[in-house]
Amino acid sequence: MNDLLNTALGYVTPVLEFALAWIIDPANWVQFALLVGAYVAAVFITRKFNPRITKLLTPAQESTTILSQTRRFILIFLPLLLPLLAFGLTAVGEQVTRSIFGSGEVIAFGKRVFLFLAARAFVRDMLSDPLLKMVGKVVLVPLAAVYALGFLDPVLAWLETTVVPLGNMSFSVLGLLRFLVVATIMFWLGRWSNDQSSALIEKQEMRPATRQLAAKATEIAIFGAAFLVAMNIAGVPLTSLAVLTGALGVGIGFGLQKIASNFVSGVILLLEGQATVGDYVELDGGETGTIVKMTARAAILETYDGKWIVVPNEDFIVTRVINYSDSGSANRYDVTFSVSYDTDINKIPDIVAPAVAALDFILNDPMPPDVELENFGDSGIDFIVEFWVNGIDDGRFKYRSHVRFAVWNALKEAGIEIPFPQRVVEIKGGFPKGLTE
Structure with missing residues (x-):
């Protein structure tokens, strides 16, 4: 004790x-x-x-x-x-x-x-x-x-001498911490610079496709430079990246052909403006929708029933794609209707054309509504009214639906009958005796 x-x-x-x-x-x-x-x-x-x-x-x-x-x-x-x-x-x-x-x-x-x-x-x-x-x-x-x-100096000395093995390479704990801090700061600076440059590009007067291409190019340049600076400050020799670059090139040549093709196709689309955000397109398979987003690999189509379709950029280059128009362009549509054979058909254009022209979305330029005789049908006389609108009748705006309402109301007010299908049935040999009594 x-x-x-x-x-x-x-x-x-x-x-x-x-x-x-x-x-x-x-x-x-x-x-x-x-x-x-x-x-x-x-x-x-x-x-x-x-x-x-x-x-x-x-x-x-x-x-x-x-x-x-x-x-x-x-x-x-x-x-x-x-x-x-x-x-x-x-x-x-x-x-x-x-x-x-x-x-x-x-x-x-x-x-x-x-x-x-x-x-x-x-x-x-x-x-x-x-x-x-x-x-x-x-x-x-x-x-x-x-x-x-x-205790900062002894702690830093201990961190410097503590080595973490990683395969054939080894790093000190202090080096890893330095790389973590530098990479984080460079990534944050890159993201901040990208946000500022994107906001500046959005204010410029240029086509949406060109604006998007400029934003993507700026983003790649900023983060590429941030990566190289972080590697250099952290002490990683940039010459060692040559092996990685060569391996990446081989991978693109063999396993990433589609990705590379879609990336190049996306750049071509942005440069030429064949399809851009806001366009209403119809794919070769019949799908239709509005392009809401274009990425480096694919375009996103939004249909008007709420579905999203992911379309590889390559499809816009190598397949048949109908681009109905850019936003705000004029398009012509038509609506068919029939009247009874008892109707004075010479009055139909004067009745239907003003009713359609009175709709607020109908354009008089390049041409006002035009009513034409299409055919002499089985049950009635078939007409067609052609009209121009500023936009696309994609199901959301329902131009044709409004025009059909206007045609129906105009014909009803004029007392003109819209016929329903009629058939003549001939019974050879007469009716059976049991049915005639």
Whole structure:
């Protein structure tokens, strides 16, 4: 028992002596007082000036100018004001204590703590992107905590010497963390740049196909550059990608022919404008629909019964596809109807044509509604009315349905009968005797 007690005292005694020496050292108390004073001053300043800064930098809600966007961006950094201000005041106090007492370990520790608080506020309050926030919580905040405790150099040295084998290659844990941080930042910058460039391209006056091609080309260029920069910063030699590129070329040549063909076909469609978003098309198999989206591999057709049809881009190049028109072009349609043989057919054009022309969607240019005699049918005289509309009768607008209503109402008001099928049945030999009695 005595040996155990002596061993415990051997550990505790140096700690007590260090604590006693720290307590009786006036330099430590001065540093501690300066540290508390710096924090209190930072709290007082931020509470007094934060509302004024917020009011000064907050633009009108509807304003979208560059200056307004810059002011909103600066406001994002407002949560860092307190810890960074405390850090700056503490740094001044450290210079004072080192010049007077020749030491400043306590206040230096406090300065590192304020820097840790700044890193935590940055991750918690400023980062809104989920990926960046995750990397900040996993990497930035722990490293800031280790730095605040004064163990950053030994921890970095341990991470550098800890090697993770991966097949014939090996990476240090520090290298993997560096690659994770750099790749995340580059990916976020690439996505932000792509959003900005896409918004800029959307404002340009150009054909939808050209606009979409420009957006896709910009996206590929931005993320390709981000990938190369991330590889270079992480220390991965770009010459090693030559093997991967060669293997990818072989794969495209043998196993990815259709994908490559569809990609090239998509670029051709975007360049030539044969089919673009908003067009109403009929495929070689009879399916019809409006193109709602075009990707690198396929076009998405939406039918008017709610179904989506995925059509490979190659089909628009190598098969017969009817593109009825771009949005807003004029198209001609026709509706057939019949009247009784007792009708004065010379009056039909004057009755039907004005009724159809009165519909609000009927165009007079390039030609007003035209009523023509089509045929002498079995049950009546067949007519056809041709009309032009601005758009496509795809089942959603129901142009033909409205025209048929107008024809029916016009003929009814004129007292003209629309015949139903009539048949003459001849019974050879007469009726059986049982049926005649």
